[in-house]
Amino acid sequence: MADFGATDLDAFAKGVRAELEAMYPAELRDPKVKTDPEAVWGGRAFAGSDDPQSVWMRRMAAKGWTTPTWPREYGGGGLSAAEARVLEREMAAGKYRPPVLAFGIWMLGPVLLEYATEEQKQTHLRRIVNGEVRWCQGYSEPGAGSDLASLATRCEDKGDHWLINGSKIWTSYADKADWCFCLVRTDTSKKHEGISFVLIDMASPGVETRPIPLISGESPFCETFFTDVKIPKENLVGRVNGGWEIAKRLLQYERQNISAGFGEGGSAGGASGDLASIAKTYGADEDVDLRRRITENKMNFAALRHTIARSAAESRAGNGPSAATSIIKYAAAEFAKERSELMIEALGHQGLGWDGDGFQTPEIVATRGWLRTKANSIEGGTSEVNLNVIAKRVLGLPDPK
Numbered sequence: 001m002a003d004f005g006a007t008d009l010d011a012f013a014k015g016v017r018a019e020l021e022a023m024y025p026a027e028l029r030d031p032k033v034k035t036d037p038e039a040v041w042g043g044r045a046f047a048g049s050d051d052p053q054s055v056w057m058r059r060m061a062a063k064g065w066t067t068p069t070w071p072r073e074y075g076g077g078g079l080s081a082a083e084a085r086v087l088e089r090e091m092a093a094g095k096y097r098p099p100v101l102a103f104g105i106w107m108l109g110p111v112l113l114e115y116a117t118e119e120q121k122q123t124h125l126r127r128i129v130n131g132e133v134r135w136c137q138g139y140s141e142p143g144a145g146s147d148l149a150s151l152a153t154r155c156e157d158k159g160d161h162w163l164i165n166g167s168k169i170w171t172s173y174a175d176k177a178d179w180c181f182c183l184v185r186t187d188t189s190k191k192h193e194g195i196s197f198v199l200i201d202m203a204s205p206g207v208e209t210r211p212i213p214l215i216s217g218e219s220p221f222c223e224t225f226f227t228d229v230k231i232p233k234e235n236l237v238g239r240v241n242g243g244w245e246i247a248k249r250l251l252q253y254e255r256q257n258i259s260a261g262f263g264e265g266g267s268a269g270g271a272s273g274d275l276a277s278i279a280k281t282y283g284a285d286e287d288v289d290l291r292r293r294i295t296e297n298k299m300n301f302a303a304l305r306h307t308i309a310r311s312a313a314e315s316r317a318g319n320g321p322s323a324a325t326s327i328i329k330y331a332a333a334e335f336a337k338e339r340s341e342l343m344i345e346a347l348g349h350q351g352l353g354w355d356g357d358g359f360q361t362p363e364i365v366a367t368r369g370w371l372r373t374k375a376n377s378i379e380g381g382t383s384e385v386n387l388n389v390i391a392k393r394v395l396g397l398p399d400p401k
Contacts, residue, residue: 013086020094023059027052028097040101042131044178053097054131060099061130067105070113074121075129103172104128104135106257108181111250115197115238124199137254138168138182138200138224139247145170146382148183149192149244153226155184162198162236164206164229170379174222175209177202181250187241197243199235200226216371217354251381255325256311258332258380275339279346294342300335304328323393326386333376333383340370 027033039046039053046054060066063077068084070076079087109128112121127133144151153166164184174180180200187194200207206229211219238246275294279285311324343366344351353359353367377383391397 009082009086012083013090016087016090017094019063020090020096023056023063024094024096025052025055028056038176040098041134041173041176042100042102043134043176044132045134045176047132056097057099057131064129066100066102066131067109067129070109070125070129074113074125076125100131102128102131102135103137103181104133107137107250107253108135110253111246112237114249115246119234120237133178134173134176136171136174136177136180136202136224138171138174138180140170141167142169146385148247149195151183151185151195153182153184154188155186155196155198157186157240158230161230161232164198164200164226164231166226168224168226170212170221171209171224172220172222174202174224175211180224181237183243183247186243190241192244193241195243195247196240197237197246198231199237200229200231204229204231206230214372215374216368218368218372252321252323252325254380255329255386256321258329275342275346278343282346282348282350284346284348290342290345293338294346297335297339297342300331301339304331304335307331323389326381326389327394329380330383330386330390336376337373340366340373344370 028035033052035053036046036049036051039049039051040057042054042057057066061075064070064072064075064079065077065087067075068077068079068087069081070078072078077084077087104124105128109125112125116124124133128135138153139148139151141151141153151166153164153168156163156165164182166184168174168182171180178201180202182198182200184196184198185194186196202209206227208225208227210223210225212221212223213219214221237243275297276285276291279287279290279294284290308328311321311328314322314324347363347366350359350363351367351370353363355364381389392399
């Protein structure tokens with residue numbers, strides 16, 4: 001396959017189009033072909049898998065196009081921001097599936113590029129690019145949610161290794177993850193200044209995960225327990241007690257990624273465009289007030305997408321995401337919850353469906369999705385925390401006396 005580095009974006013787009021067409025497994029074009037839904041996350045479980053999704057991931061990783069703007073020396077594509085946008089547009093135009101979904105790409109990788117040693121970058125980044133490792137995030141604890149800096153999971157220096165004891169909660173997909181990027185306490189005499197950022201192999205002795213059943217019927221979140229878990233000294237990222245700075249930076253990337261689902265080509269808010277037809281199908285379109293609120297929600301999503309596009313352009317031109325991600329994340333969460341409420345209202349009594357012959361699959365999906373959106377204002381930092389960030393770091397307001 002050719003290696004395109006053209007400055008002529010039209011020529012580059014033509015080359016990308018041909019490359020994607022050649023690499024894409026034909027099976028993924030056929031809706032009758034079933035692939036493992038977990039394959040898109042990669043990781044140890046799919047090493048050497050012949051699942052078409054895994055084949056697609058490996059082919060894209062070989063080009064570095066799972067992380068198109070990351071440096072080539074770490075396995076990335078080395079593309080310019082303009083070239084990456086071309087690739088993104090061609091992916092959307094061709095209706096190609098994402099090659100890999102990964103917390104390693106969205107959150108961990110960017111902070112490793114900023115804070116990790118060269119040895120750590122060489123060890124972890126290429127494995128992220130190739131989808132060889134599935135990561136989870138060890139931040140929240142039973143007593144440290146919104147006040148994350150109150151975390152108590154201990155990390156003790158034992159000379160030739162670190163020893164970790166404690167627990168995390170709401171750890172997304174911890175039961176399926178290979179590694180965890182984790183905040184731990186290395187100094188009990190300080191709050192923010194006593195936190196460090198470490199990397200933990202989830203196969204280590206003493207690591208236990210327990211899925212948490214949700215009201216939606218799913219269990220994507222877990223409790224995670226660490227009991228005398230030993231990790232190598234080189235698994236500390238940054239300096240000892242310097243993890244809070246890394247934690248805040250990673251949260252910016254996380255909020256940017258959550259919000260990206262509502263941007264151009266994103267799916268998180270896409271169903272708002274169908275609300276009008278759903279209301280008509282279920283006989284709710286004569287409700288003038290409902291029509292007004294559906295229109296308003298659709299307009300809000302349109303404005304949000306433009307704001308996300310502008311923020312993304314500013315991020316590419318500057319030094320990554322800013323505190324403005326808190327604005328987008330807050331607005332996205334509120335609009336998504338509102339959209340689900342409108343969906344249930346438009347469905348009428350069919351919006352009460354859970355299972356059984358009396359309800360169609362889309363109705364059941366809508367009901368369970370409505371319950372799931374209740375977490376939108378919690379994950380990635382609660383709405384209250386994001387409002388505080390906006391007040392202090394965007395508006396420059398003083399702390400209350």
